[in-house]
Amino acid sequence: GQNIDQPTEMTATEGAIVQINCTYQTSGFNGLFWYQQHAGEAPTFLSYNVLDGLEEKGRFSSFLSRSKGYSYLLLKELQMKDSASYLCAVKDTDKLIFGTGTRLQVFP
Amino acid sequence: DVKVTQSSRYLVKRTGEKVFLECVQDMDHENMFWYRQDPGLGLRLIYFSYDVKMKEKGDIPEGYSVSREKKERFSLILESASTNQTSMYLCAIYRGGHSQPQHFGDGTRLSIL
Numbered sequence: 001g002q003n004i005d006q007p008t009e010m011t012a013t014e015g016a017i018v019q020i021n022c023t024y025q026t027s028g029f030n031g032l033f034w035y036q037q038h039a040g041e042a043p044t045f046l047s048y049n050v051l052d053g054l055e056e057k058g059r060f061s062s063f064l065s066r067s068k069g070y071s072y073l074l075l076k077e078l079q080m081k082d083s084a085s086y087l088c089a090v091k092d093t094d095k096l097i098f099g100t101g102t103r104l105q106v107f108p
Numbered sequence: 109d110v111k112v113t114q115s116s117r118y119l120v121k122r123t124g125e126k127v128f129l130e131c132v133q134d135m136d137h138e139n140m141f142w143y144r145q146d147p148g149l150g151l152r153l154i155y156f157s158y159d160v161k162m163k164e165k166g167d168i169p170e171g172y173s174v175s176r177e178k179k180e181r182f183s184l185i186l187e188s189a190s191t192n193q194t195s196m197y198l199c200a201i202y203r204g205g206h207s208q209p210q211h212f213g214d215g216t217r218l219s220i221l
């Protein structure tokens with residue numbers, strides 16, 4: 001079966017670092033995507049990993065371990081505007097399988 | 109900039125009505141997708157299309173159909189709307205290629221009364 005798990009909610013303080021974990025068990029794997037979704041808006045692409053290791057993009061980094069079926073999204077120097085849902089999605093052929101999303105609230 | 113336009117942001121319909129949700133893209137991408145998003149369930153794939161006049165069932169196609177007569181337009185049809193189809197509907201496009209992301213429209217929040 002297909003299963004993608006991520007925490008439902010997280011909270012953090014402005015300026016801090018937060019790590020959002022994602023574990024997956026899927027029949028196929030062609031990469032893992034992270035999306036950000038603000039309330040009432042469309043998901044927007046953040047990062048893509050297909051090989052093991054860390055991909056860094058400014059304040060955001062994403063890590064993948066294929067052998068462990070594990071990824072995380074690391075957000076540094078948190079800002080209030082980072083309050084949003086973060087969606088982990090595994091690519092199987094040309095389809096995406098989404099987790100239920102992690103709602104992050106950043107407090108001053 | 110990628111542009112994916114969904115015809116309505118909010119829509120209210122009655123049980124039993126035939127409902128059309130439209131999605132238009134200006135990127136000439138072959139692949140288009142329809143999802144619904146519900147609290148606690150995430151995004152679930154309803155139907156997708158790889159090309160004009162082609163369609164494939166996703167994970168939850170029951171109660172829905174689709175139409176792709178032109179490359180830029182992908183329509184989702186609720187044949188006879190029911191209250192359990194109240195949801196946020198998201199259209200996405202995808203160019204193809206492993207590292208390419210799907211790009212989403214702003215969504216249609218559909219309420220069936």
